[in-house]
Amino acid sequence: MKLTMRRYEREDDYWAIRQFLRDVYLRNGRTEHSWQTARFDYWRWHGILNMGDGQLETDVFLWHTSTGELAAALNSEGRGHAFLQVDPRVRTAALEEEMLGVAEEHLAGVGKSTGRPFISVSAQDGDAMRVDLLTRRGYTRRADWQEIQRKRDLALPIPEAPLPEGYAVRAVRADDEDLAKRGWATWRSFHPDEPNDKYEGWEWQRNVHKAPMYRRDLDLVAESPSGDIAAFATVWYDDATRACSFEPVGTAPEHRRKGLAKAVIAEGMRRAKEMGALMAVVGGGGPSNPPADSLYAQTFAREGVGTTGWLKYLDGKP
Numbered sequence: 001m002k003l004t005m006r007r008y009e010r011e012d013d014y015w016a017i018r019q020f021l022r023d024v025y026l027r028n029g030r031t032e033h034s035w036q037t038a039r040f041d042y043w044r045w046h047g048i049l050n051m052g053d054g055q056l057e058t059d060v061f062l063w064h065t066s067t068g069e070l071a072a073a074l075n076s077e078g079r080g081h082a083f084l085q086v087d088p089r090v091r092t093a094a095l096e097e098e099m100l101g102v103a104e105e106h107l108a109g110v111g112k113s114t115g116r117p118f119i120s121v122s123a124q125d126g127d128a129m130r131v132d133l134l135t136r137r138g139y140t141r142r143a144d145w146q147e148i149q150r151k152r153d154l155a156l157p158i159p160e161a162p163l164p165e166g167y168a169v170r171a172v173r174a175d176d177e178d179l180a181k182r183g184w185a186t187w188r189s190f191h192p193d194e195p196n197d198k199y200e201g202w203e204w205q206r207n208v209h210k211a212p213m214y215r216r217d218l219d220l221v222a223e224s225p226s227g228d229i230a231a232f233a234t235v236w237y238d239d240a241t242r243a244c245s246f247e248p249v250g251t252a253p254e255h256r257r258k259g260l261a262k263a264v265i266a267e268g269m270r271r272a273k274e275m276g277a278l279m280a281v282v283g284g285g286g287p288s289n290p291p292a293d294s295l296y297a298q299t300f301a302r303e304g305v306g307t308t309g310w311l312k313y314l315d316g317k318p
Helices: 011-027 037-048 093-106 128-136 176-190 260-275 290-299
Strands: 004-007 060-064 070-076 081-086 117-124 140-153 168-171 219-223 229-238 243-251 279-284 305-313
Touching (some): 011 060, 011 070, 011 081, 037 229, 037 243, 060 093, 081 093, 093 117, 093 128, 117 128, 140 290, 168 260, 176 243, 219 260, 229 260, 243 260, 260 279, 260 290, 279 290
Parallel strands (some): 081 117, 243 279
Antiparallel strands (some): 060 070, 140 279, 140 305, 168 219, 229 243
């Protein structure tokens, strides 16, 4: 099948990609060979607007059939990190090789420590076609860049997760005071060893809240006895696929080992199930993040699908 490639051009493309990712997720049996729509939204509203991770107009490429149907999309998520979204009905090694060529030409980054131009691409560990393609094109598998995609059938009982005395799980409130607490908890969770003067505030949440699937009643926190936010999980429920994704999930270091993240995840599963969700999914953990791996094994599934980053330097040096 002959496909035609072009760059992202207009807002209509964003909405077409969102629907495409929903369709592809279902065609792949609710397995993430490509992104879910929630991750594409999160890249736009958080990655691009808050983190400076590219632009839709320069970092997204589309492939269409002769009838105008979207067949594949290529996008970055931070310069140098490329992701292939492909309809399984048209997926071939030739198409993915073309997509890799576009990524190497247009989406390359420069390593902060090496100063070398590079591109990285993810592949599921059991995806023989892509692994072979990446190997032939000179990519190297980075075992330390692995995450595990796990999912839980919500027909199963929701995991038990009792809270310590004095803690409570609730939705984040809309007022600035609560959002400031949520922002601080996020900083403490993901930057526990950095000095406090590097904290850049909480206002970034305003952009995340613009995402089409954001719901405040699924933006959950565990509140400590002192009123601080101790842990959090944002749940993205897609009623078209009936799957809910958890991103981000975290606990402030002074509140860890109390089961708080597990309790917030369990409450998110309960709420999403009541809305009609059939599946809960999360990505993360793996060898690079053992604490998250243990948490997700307990709350989602012990086993999952490994996705690993493959790296290629583009300067021709070994």
